[in-house]
Amino acid sequence: MDLxxxxxxxxxxxxxxxxGAALALRLVRExxxxxxxxxxxxxxxxxxxxxxxxxxxxxxxxxxxxxxxxVERFVxxxxxxxxxxxxxxxxxxxxxxxxxxxxDDAAWEADLQLKLFAAxxxxxxxxxxxxxxxxxxxxxxxxIGAKAPGxxxxxxxVSRAAGMALTKALSKELGPAGIRVNAVLVxxxxxxxxxxxAEASGQSVEALYTKxxxxxxxxxxxxxxxxxxxxxxxxxxxxxxxxxxxxxxNVDGGLSPAx
Ligand SMILES: NC(=O)c1ccc[n+]([C@@H]2O[C@H](COP(=O)([O-])OP(=O)(O)OC[C@H]3O[C@@H](n4cnc5c(N)ncnc54)[C@H](OP(=O)(O)O)[C@@H]3O)[C@@H](O)[C@H]2O)c1
Numbered sequence: 001m002d003l004x005x006x007x008x009x010x011x012x013x014x015x016x017x018x019x020g021a022a023l024a025l026r027l028v029r030e031x032x033x034x035x036x037x038x039x040x041x042x043x044x045x046x047x048x049x050x051x052x053x054x055x056x057x058x059x060x061x062x063x064x065x066x067x068x069x070x071v072e073r074f075v076x077x078x079x080x081x082x083x084x085x086x087x088x089x090x091x092x093x094x095x096x097x098x099x100x101x102x103x104d105d106a107a108w109e110a111d112l113q114l115k116l117f118a119a120x121x122x123x124x125x126x127x128x129x130x131x132x133x134x135x136x137x138x139x140x141x142x143x144i145g146a147k148a149p150g151x152x153x154x155x156x157x158v159s160r161a162a163g164m165a166l167t168k169a170l171s172k173e174l175g176p177a178g179i180r181v182n183a184v185l186v187x188x189x190x191x192x193x194x195x196x197x198a199e200a201s202g203q204s205v206e207a208l209y210t211k212x213x214x215x216x217x218x219x220x221x222x223x224x225x226x227x228x229x230x231x232x233x234x235x236x237x238x239x240x241x242x243x244x245x246x247x248x249x250n251v252d253g254g255l256s257p258a259x
Contacts, residue, residue: 003238006031009082010237011075013037013065013122014092016044018191019141022226023089026234028056035078037063038092065092066113068121075125085129087237090119090163091141095193096156108155115159119166127174135178137237140167144185144250147258160185164248171246180245182236187252188212189224219254 010027014020015036024034028051036051038044041062048060059081063074078085096111119140130136145157146164164183171181190209198205209223232251235241250256 001240003030003234003240005234005238008032008086008237009035009078009084010087010089011035011037011078011085011122011126012089012091013063013074013118016040016047016060018193019186019189019226019229020089020091021047021192023091023230023233024051024056024058025054026227026230027237028054028058030234030238032087032237033057033059033082035059035061035074035081037061037065037074039064065118065122066110068117071118071121072125075122075129079129084133085126086133086136087138088122088126088130088136089139089141089233089237090122092118093141096159097145097153098155099152100154103154111155111159112162115156116162116166119163123166123170127179130174130179131177136180137241138170138174138179138181139233139236140164140181140183141233142167142183142185142248144187144252144256144258146183146185147248147250148256167248168246175245180236180241182241182244182246183248184229184233184236185248185250185252185256186229187224187250187255188216188218189229189251190226194223216255218252222253224251224253 010032012020015024016038027034044060048058051058061077063070140163142160142163145153146160149157167183198208213222
């Protein structure tokens with residue numbers, strides 16, 4: 001299936017590693033032009049170089065997406081380079097799941113800045129450009145805890161639930177302008193964060209993935225591949241998903257108890 005993403009301009013936050021980097025590669029292979037951001041310059045440049053070697057027209061900008069001015073600069077850089085925006089993927093994030101009593105105000109504030117306010121600000125900044133392009137697609141990367149928050153899952157499950165409300169409300173508001181807004185709810189998928197966790201605990205990443213799949217009881221019996229996430233998000237960004245808006249799609253091998 002041709003996703004008809006050739007020449008489209010897509011912004012991916014947190015695109016230097018893991019799921020965001022896999023998505024960027026998928027988009028480059030589809031002929032899209034991709035702007036990536038992350039805080040760490042070295043890894044960002046390494047990812048951007050690999051994407052350019054794969055033939056990509058790629059912009060990489062060091063950005064802390066939880067800071068309003070940096071969000072503004074990231075979007076402006078993409079618009080200055082290509083003069084348009086067709087898609088936005090709010091992907092940057094980190095795991096933050098602890099017992100309620102252990103989460104202080106600073107941790108709540110940091111998580112909401114990274115996962116909610118960053119998405120609010122990037123969407124606000126790209127909106128005039130999506131309108132000017134005659135429509136587009138926003139994908140918010142969340143976690144299955146958004147629909148099914150568990151014990152010891154704060155602050156992330158609460159930030160993610162807010163992201164789901166943002167997705168639905170925005171889809172209602174922006175639909176008339178031809179702008180589709182969807183969320184992808186991730187279960188457990190291979191990425192940089194798990195590689196770092198395996199290294200820190202002195203085990204192989206394969207052993208960690210096997211343990212994660214077993215302990216969490218994923219019905220498909222394994223942790224997901226970053227490419228499987230990338231395929232779903234690329235589809236949601238594409239005109240092939242032209243009648244899909246306001247959804248929150250689990251990409252979790254059946255793990256979530258909620259449909
Ligand atoms: N993989 C999973 O199993 C899983 C499960 C549930 C939800 N998710 C969500 O999926 C998204 C991608 O996760 P991942 O597993 O691919 O994580 P990852 O491998 O740790 O990659 C995260 C990316 O986000 C960037 N990032 C983090 N904080 C940032 C900030 N403040 N500003 C800009 N960039 C930032 C990182 O680069 P720098 O560190 O250099 O900034 C990196 O490029 C996240 O929102 C995560 O919460 C993933």
